[in-house]
Amino acid sequence: MSTPVAYWIAVAIGTVICVGLCTACRRWPGPWVYRAGRAISVVLVADALLFVSVPVADGRWSVQASLPLALCDVALIVAAIACWWPQCLLAVELTYFWGLAGTLQAVATPDLSAGFPRLEFFEFVVGHLGIVIAALFLVVGLGLRPRRGSVTRVFAITVAYTAFVGWFDWLTGSNYMFLAAVPRNGSLLSVLGPWPWYILSAAGVALVLLLILDAPFHHGRLLGPNLAGSRRPDPLGRESRHGAGDGR
Numbered sequence: 001m002s003t004p005v006a007y008w009i010a011v012a013i014g015t016v017i018c019v020g021l022c023t024a025c026r027r028w029p030g031p032w033v034y035r036a037g038r039a040i041s042v043v044l045v046a047d048a049l050l051f052v053s054v055p056v057a058d059g060r061w062s063v064q065a066s067l068p069l070a071l072c073d074v075a076l077i078v079a080a081i082a083c084w085w086p087q088c089l090l091a092v093e094l095t096y097f098w099g100l101a102g103t104l105q106a107v108a109t110p111d112l113s114a115g116f117p118r119l120e121f122f123e124f125v126v127g128h129l130g131i132v133i134a135a136l137f138l139v140v141g142l143g144l145r146p147r148r149g150s151v152t153r154v155f156a157i158t159v160a161y162t163a164f165v166g167w168f169d170w171l172t173g174s175n176y177m178f179l180a181a182v183p184r185n186g187s188l189l190s191v192l193g194p195w196p197w198y199i200l201s202a203a204g205v206a207l208v209l210l211l212i213l214d215a216p217f218h219h220g221r222l223l224g225p226n227l228a229g230s231r232r233p234d235p236l237g238r239e240s241r242h243g244a245g246d247g248r
Helices: 004-026 031-058 069-084 087-110 121-140 151-170 196-224
Strands: none
Touching: 004 031, 004 121, 004 196, 031 069, 031 121, 031 151, 069 121, 069 151, 087 121, 087 151, 151 196
């Protein structure tokens, strides 16, 4: 099976899993939802461990390519934290915005050179689809909501982290987060101008995407916590007077 066909079959399977999981969480809340979040977290952590350990075992480790510095690598760990401890609302917000504004773009335009059924293929597919599934599980399935000011927080954290990675790329001659050159297989960055201007363009696009992703929750915040304090079922089968986004 060719890599593109295998890849898009994997994406289709991931989509079915995501839709089924979120639908089940909404229709049949209960303790199993908590265990499902823990299961997602374990899968994400296992994928992250494989990413850092396989190059060491194969003797291919290098500072320029083997460190978990890409934003998707960080999002993988943040998503695992959010799924294990959904009460950590900053992790939930980062997973939601990074997963749908960044990782989803990587899923649509994969920079993937390893073919099916190589281990690197599964690392990429499980890691990237896992982040997107985690983001939708938390926000759609569990009903958790980004808090007021979440766009500012996430954008500031992203810019600060990007600056750190850019400094590291300059220091080591690396290309983490594609800050030194666009992906060789092409991506959205390829149409945002030459280096370094595409970095500024990408920041503008990222801010717009964050605002779009935050828009569905804006009206609810204006009405107050959890629609002015109304009760709603908890995804774990309990009830609460406070919305998941209240931080209480």
